[in-house]
Amino acid sequence: MSLAQAVGMHDGIGAGAQRPQRLDVKIIWRIFRYMDPFAGLRNRCLALSAVRAILRPMQGVSIGYVINGPIVSGNFGGVIWGALGFLGLSILAEIVFHFRMRASLELGERVTQGLRNGLFEKLQEFSLGYYTKTKVGSVLSRYISDIENMRRGVHTVFFFGLMLVGQMLVASVFMVANNPALFCAVLVVAPAIYGINIYFRGRLSHWSRETQLSQSRLTSKIAEAVNGMKIIQSFAREERSAEEYEELTLRHADNNQNLARNTAIYLPLLEFNTQAFLAILLAIGSYGALSGSFQSDVGDFIAFFFLANYFFMPIQNIGRIYTQALASAAGAERVFELLDTEPDWEESDDLERPDSLRGEIEAKGLQFSYVEGKPVLQDLDFRVEAGETVALVGHTGSGKTTLANLISKHYLPRAGELLIDGKAVEGIHGPSLRCRYGIVTQQAFLFEGTVLENVLIGRPDASEEEAIAAVDALGCRDLLEALPQGLRTQVGENGKSLSNGQRQIVCFARALLRDPAVLILDEATSAVDVITEARLQKAMRRLAAGRTCIVVAHRLSSITDADLILVLKDGRIVERGVHTALLEEDGYYASLYREFSGS
Numbered sequence: 001m002s003l004a005q006a007v008g009m010h011d012g013i014g015a016g017a018q019r020p021q022r023l024d025v026k027i028i029w030r031i032f033r034y035m036d037p038f039a040g041l042r043n044r045c046l047a048l049s050a051v052r053a054i055l056r057p058m059q060g061v062s063i064g065y066v067i068n069g070p071i072v073s074g075n076f077g078g079v080i081w082g083a084l085g086f087l088g089l090s091i092l093a094e095i096v097f098h099f100r101m102r103a104s105l106e107l108g109e110r111v112t113q114g115l116r117n118g119l120f121e122k123l124q125e126f127s128l129g130y131y132t133k134t135k136v137g138s139v140l141s142r143y144i145s146d147i148e149n150m151r152r153g154v155h156t157v158f159f160f161g162l163m164l165v166g167q168m169l170v171a172s173v174f175m176v177a178n179n180p181a182l183f184c185a186v187l188v189v190a191p192a193i194y195g196i197n198i199y200f201r202g203r204l205s206h207w208s209r210e211t212q213l214s215q216s217r218l219t220s221k222i223a224e225a226v227n228g229m230k231i232i233q234s235f236a237r238e239e240r241s242a243e244e245y246e247e248l249t250l251r252h253a254d255n256n257q258n259l260a261r262n263t264a265i266y267l268p269l270l271e272f273n274t275q276a277f278l279a280i281l282l283a284i285g286s287y288g289a290l291s292g293s294f295q296s297d298v299g300d301f302i303a304f305f306f307l308a309n310y311f312f313m314p315i316q317n318i319g320r321i322y323t324q325a326l327a328s329a330a331g332a333e334r335v336f337e338l339l340d341t342e343p344d345w346e347e348s349d350d351l352e353r354p355d356s357l358r359g360e361i362e363a364k365g366l367q368f369s370y371v372e373g374k375p376v377l378q379d380l381d382f383r384v385e386a387g388e389t390v391a392l393v394g395h396t397g398s399g400k401t402t403l404a405n406l407i408s409k410h411y412l413p414r415a416g417e418l419l420i421d422g423k424a425v426e427g428i429h430g431p432s433l434r435c436r437y438g439i440v441t442q443q444a445f446l447f448e449g450t451v452l453e454n455v456l457i458g459r460p461d462a463s464e465e466e467a468i469a470a471v472d473a474l475g476c477r478d479l480l481e482a483l484p485q486g487l488r489t490q491v492g493e494n495g496k497s498l499s500n501g502q503r504q505i506v507c508f509a510r511a512l513l514r515d516p517a518v519l520i521l522d523e524a525t526s527a528v529d530v531i532t533e534a535r536l537q538k539a540m541r542r543l544a545a546g547r548t549c550i551v552v553a554h555r556l557s558s559i560t561d562a563d564l565i566l567v568l569k570d571g572r573i574v575e576r577g578v579h580t581a582l583l584e585e586d587g588y589y590a591s592l593y594r595e596f597s598g599s
Helices: 003-007 025-033 036-073 076-125 128-132 136-178 180-187 190-227 229-234 238-291 298-339 400-407 430-434 451-456 464-474 477-481 500-513 530-543 579-585 588-597
Strands: 361-371 374-384 389-393 415-420 437-440 518-522 548-552 564-569 572-577
Touching: 025 136, 025 298, 036 076, 036 136, 036 298, 076 136, 076 298, 136 180, 136 190, 136 298, 190 229, 190 238, 190 298, 238 298, 361 400, 374 400, 374 564, 374 572, 389 400, 400 415, 400 518, 400 548, 430 437, 437 500, 451 464, 451 500, 464 477, 464 500, 477 500, 500 530, 564 579, 564 588, 572 579, 572 588, 579 588
Parallel strands: 389 548, 389 564, 437 518, 518 548
Antiparallel strands: 361 374, 361 415, 564 572
């Protein structure tokens, strides 16, 4: 598959769905409802927008009054007062504009803050299955660029657009009151403006959405490249990776250029149409005023001309903000799409929240598949007594990690039963269950902060002394104290300033600080050198006493003393027993052990 084909595929959250080529009223209304928690601020923005919409046309009307009154009568003092009145309206309009801008900017920030928090909470509701099929860049694009477009939509497009529409309506009322016949001439231009909008609306909407999608793919590619830079450089793929990124940037540039081309045609057409009509209006109105056909004087006509300008100017501005409105709507569409995505399951409030666990685990006819019709685990039956150590053994893809994730309730069984302390896992609150677990995976993930802070993640209410004691219990404190600032060393992004072994020791200490009833070690020592592994294995045997341990291991030498070994092949348990008995059977496990030991 070529990159051009790949980028056209589903990018993680419904990106392949057909999208309407227009501003969706439902999306606009939904954005408006997100302002409900800030109703006072929103209503202030609406009121200020309405006041400014009235003040601008009033400036045009005031000019007509000054011309027809003080100027015609030769009252210079009246002219001064009229000029001061016009200046006062102008100052008041700008003061209102200032406070409307401040209020709308504040409202935009508050709405997007709530959206960001809501998105983050939503992401934590999803099971691990969601993250196996969703690109990181796609999520980041929604969280950053799409929400930013929504913010602009709230403070720039929404209230500014309402003010422009209000200004047109108020100007229309004054124009009808001033000269109904001449206002009918204004309406002649409406079909032309409507036709231009209809023609370009679909084009601009299409290219705006394409630009959003290509931006998402760029973000995804950058995230992939940064995370995989070691592999890119190790396999000398720098040139190929740059070519792929260049292809994506070209596609994004093409989308931006197509959007710019259509905008560059749309706005001048709209503006020319408006100015041409003003020229026609000037000719017709001047003739009517001078000949007496409209039964109005010059002052009324000049006021009407100003009002016509206040009527047409919003049309041009609406055309200018239309592209931003489309970007905001497209961003909102993608954000709401993520917010509306249903998790694989929801943790109901009435699920049991165990205060403690014995650590008994039992499977009865357990089945699981990531994709319907492609089973990963089939008909598993086993029982683990509290305090036992059970090893899961098998080739890559046999289902070991999947089974460990089911026990952790990162997934739910498709069929059969998985019981924890005799209770179905579906009826136990997942976070409460995992609070009783200590989990160490092959990928030793660390958060920004110090070594000690990362250990304390295991139990945030623990003291530093307890965290240090957990490190001591592993018998590997010297390896962490060797760091530049010892346990107070900053680990860097994802622990990059630590070695693989040091990161894994931190993860072990983090799990043990929790004092869990169940330890799940998913190839937890695979990234540790042989000497460090031997030290950790010795500590694990001591610390596993009284705890149920589920060990996923490739290094079979690490599980020779397990109470039970489950041998998996193609998602089924093909053998079970202790190490010596399984070797005597000379079956699948024995062949795996010989393969591992090289004998």
